[in-house]
Amino acid sequence: MIRDERIPADELQRIDDEIRSNWSTGDAVDFEEAIDYHESLPQRKRFADVLESADKPLLQPRAGVPRLDDQIELLEYLHGEGKADLLPTTIDSYTRDNEYEKAQEGLEKARDTGEDTLNGFPAVNHGVEGCRELIDAIDAPIEVRHGTPDARLLAAITFAGGFQSFEGGPISYNIPYTKRHGLEETIEKWQFVDRLAGAYTERGVRINREPFGPLTGTLVPPSIAIAIMLVEGKLAATQGVRSITLGYGQVGNIVQDVAALNALKELGNEYLPDEVVVTTVFHEWMGGFPPDEARANGVISLGGMTASIAQPDKVITKSPQEFQGVPTKEANSAGLRTTRQVIDMAIEQQIDIDGIEEEQDLIERETRCLMDTIFEHGDGDVVQGTIQAFDSGALDVPFAPSDSAAGAVLPARDDDGRVRIFEWADLEMDDDIKEIHKARLSQRADTEGRDQSFRMVADDVDAISDGKLIGRPQGGA
Template identity: 55%
Template sequence: MELRNRKWDLDYFNQIREEVLKMWPTGAEVDLEEAVAYQKEIPAHKRFKDVLARAKKEGRTLIQPRAGVALINEHIDLLKYLQDEGEADLLPTTIDSYTRQNQYEEAQRGIEESRKMGRSMLNGFPAVNHGVAACRKVVESLDRPLQVRHGTPDARLLAEITLAGGFTDFEGGGISYNIPYAKDVSIEKTLFYWQYVDRLVGLYQEKGVEINREPFGPLTGTLVPPSISHAVAILEGLLAAEQGVKNLTLGYGQCGNLIQDVAAIQTLEELAIEYFNKFGYTDCQLTTVFHQWMGGFPQDEAKAFGVISWGAVTAALAKATKVIVKTPHEALGIPTKEANAAGLKATKQVVNMLRDQSIEDTEKLLIEKEMIKKEVRAIIDRVLDLGEGDLVQGIIKAFQAGVIDVPFAPSRYNLGKILPARDNNGAVRFLETGNLPFDAEIKEFHEAKLAERGQVEGREPSFQMVIDDIYSVGKGMLVGRPR
């Protein structure tokens, strides 16, 4: 059967579901009707969709950390600390790497080793192994909405267990949790896997439980041009909506130039509304998430707080619905709970101070917004052409042709012909556009911006600029200037 962008027939879904729930013994704990009943008992202040909707209406930017450890009680203690001491508005559960690769036996060994050693030997929470009851224990122990954050190409069983366990938000998508994370997983496979996840969320919706879905915005990090991440986020959102998802948070990762980042968050929502309306998905609630700096961090904690605060400023001025917060230990490894809470408190202070401030529609901001929109429309409209109206086939063919191309991605299903670099003001531009469907006007805009930097630095725009930009923030600057 050729994969199409069509809402799954319930009989077909249930046929696949039988196989999914047998992937690990805890799948037998899932009872959809009982899970729906459990979800309906979760109060509004612990539901992602309600908290996000209220924040958007009030013009507030919510803060959310990343966090997860191997054992149940320790995971609860960590999240309680981030809730109470870190003042987090929303809470995560970051999933361990073995679970992300569906290596549940290895995850089980990690749990057992963690018990023996008295500390987490996994880099996240193995929700599949712990099962539905354990997830509910986590949910019931906390007073904030909980989201599953992971990086899993095949997240079907993870979704089944965590949604039955009371989580009200599930992150990821068939592009954003494949291309940046996996080398040998085909686009067809992950689009199929994530159609299942979205159909599951759609089933909860049909039964009266609204789950928020969040495609992963940053993709491969801080040098991803806004039009690339926007196109992916909107396409994943449209695929989810076709399966019945009604609540979506679309994301973007900080690039570093304030004007470009504000323009990016604003255009992400504007373009999403445009395309959702075009496809007839007019009853979806759309919100935005801004990811603080996803690149290299300074090792010095004081300098790291500067990077964190800059991300907080940008999120607040862009009016993102929420911001994913980094810690001052980013350059050092897994952060302590104290460091994680410190990043949260620094961010909350900034977003609260800037809540009533905004950036005016200056000429520079309007130019950035218009260019982002032109680029995104060029990509998505070409995807539609390639698929002859079918998004799934269009996406598959677009990756084959390089019409969608994610810089620095490990996937062999990604063409890898585009190269980004910063212009003289630190905005991310295209050094090489590869096979992206851009017209002469768009290409000339990027060439002129990079030529301006080259003149200032006395060098031709080249791959060396890309390398310099990758390491620049860790060395204290945004633009990677030559010494």
């Protein structure tokens, strides 16, 4: 039975050998040689150090194209013109599905035709050498961002290739991304990824790990997101990871977002072992964007404003072209600079908003309920607890496509635009907290003169792309 225990050295070695044989580029991975390479990197390319020593929020976009030279050019542009502090390399969908053969075909077609036949950078196919060319070319730290349930080979190659930060986790890259991967399966695979990061860490190369906070990106109640961050942070810490960036996706209500980021930081430090350096990342709005760049800039700016108050360690920016999919590099840079301008204008201002502490207290109480039920489900083991709690529905994520989560809990905004829970299903929560949510949603129903129903949920899902925060009835209050 899988438990929250460190993978033994021999087992690590066995799995490493096995997964490296999955694709030809796996052969080139040599741990000792990789340590040497990492040690040769200058301070300014060391992800954990740069992130942890920053005195204001660092900005990072999303970006990935199939060809190495194009990826270098893209990242140079985002660094130079967009003034990104931290850079990403977003991996293509085939690699996320471990379909390296198809990724190879796409990469070769991209090389032949010059067209982007893949929606990201196939790092496994580029191999250790290709990754290092990228690391060498770019004068800033770079993170691997993907969405891969089984990211073991990707981790082995990109770590050896010089990347020092790796997004994802067994829940956050499973529940929102795929239907049929079991949680037990993804936990086992991510234990290896974390153990590998831990092995580098023990040799002085601190690989930063970043659980994916926004989850389904759709009105996720903060406490659910935070609980999952704490679980993934604990799992990573068990495997020896010492630099962990917990994530949170903007819901659009400033008080709730600031409170959530505060709670994330607070609980992260409380629940994770002392030897872990906990940082936080704030994702600008991950839900639907307005089909209009001007309005999208408003959404992005609200994110910048929130970041200037909460001051997370990192902000993942959006672009004004979010609605239409992958942005041009110019639009990607524009999103960075709009965010930067708002943060730089607002961050030196003392902006203390009433009610943040109260909301933070509520979020922390909710998160503790969820963490308690996880520990109880697993008799103290967080791995078993997570699996069982998802199984019973005591832990759940709204709008989860995965068969591993009930996906029965439904959120809706209250009259102030804060995300509350409308349908609890089997989610574990103290009754007095449920009463608070109910009262807040009831207040909204009164304002709108309608009953609480799934229509609020539906209206809220589309509200920001329609230009509002709260999905009020048409022609209503």
